[in-house]
Amino acid sequence: xxxxxxxxxxxxxxxxxxxxxxxxxxxxxxxxxxxxxxxxxxxxxxxxxxxxxxxxxxxxxxxxxxxxxxxxxxxxxxxxxxxxxxxxxxxxxxxxxxxxxxxxxxxxxxxxxxxxxxxxxxxxxxxxxxxxxxxxxxxxxxxxxxxxxxxxxxxxxxx
Numbered sequence: 001x002x003x004x005x006x007x008x009x010x011x012x013x014x015x016x017x018x019x020x021x022x023x024x025x026x027x028x029x030x031x032x033x034x035x036x037x038x039x040x041x042x043x044x045x046x047x048x049x050x051x052x053x054x055x056x057x058x059x060x061x062x063x064x065x066x067x068x069x070x071x072x073x074x075x076x077x078x079x080x081x082x083x084x085x086x087x088x089x090x091x092x093x094x095x096x097x098x099x100x101x102x103x104x105x106x107x108x109x110x111x112x113x114x115x116x117x118x119x120x121x122x123x124x125x126x127x128x129x130x131x132x133x134x135x136x137x138x139x140x141x142x143x144x145x146x147x148x149x150x151x152x153x154x155x156x157x158x159x
Contacts, residue, residue: 003083003084004073004076004077004084006069006072006073007073007077007084007087008087009069010066010069010070010073010091011087011090011091011094013062013065013066013069014066014091014094014095014098015094016062017059017062017063017066017094017098018094018097018098018101020055020058020059020062021059021098021101021102021105022101023055024052024055024056024059024105025101025104025105025108027048027051027052027055028052028105028108028109028112029108030048031045031048031049031052031112032108032111032112032115034048035112035115035116035119036115040119
């Protein structure tokens with residue numbers, strides 16, 4: 001019997017998924033460093049989030065494609081396990097690695113979410129302080145304008 005041509009494509013898809021997960025882990029590390037930086041540039045942070053979003057989109061496409069291929073070959077894999085023993089073992093190994101990487105990413109995401117919450121709370125506090133100080137300054141100027149205002153007085157300089 002001839003081997004199914006979709007199985008090497010599935011293995012290649014798992015390899016690509018592993019590479020994308022590695023890239024996402026690196027982006028999570030960069031995102032964490034950016035969030036811990038007090039002089040965070042919002043544009044840099046946005047670029048990191050956009051890059052991560054693109055990686056996630058590619059990941060979704062790979063998942064959909066893998067599932068579609070698996071649906072086509074699952075009967076062949078089940079019925080001829082001895083023929084595909086090496087390929088099945090290789091896919092299982094990749095799937096274990098992918099599961100481990102996914103768990104690592106979930107931990108990183110949770111940590112970054114906490115950092116982001118703290119960062120936004122800090123920014124919100126700074127905004128409140130600026131608004132409060134602006135109100136104080138405005139009130140001061142209003143009060144000072146009232147104290148300098150007096151009735152017009154005409155004086156006669158003739159003697």
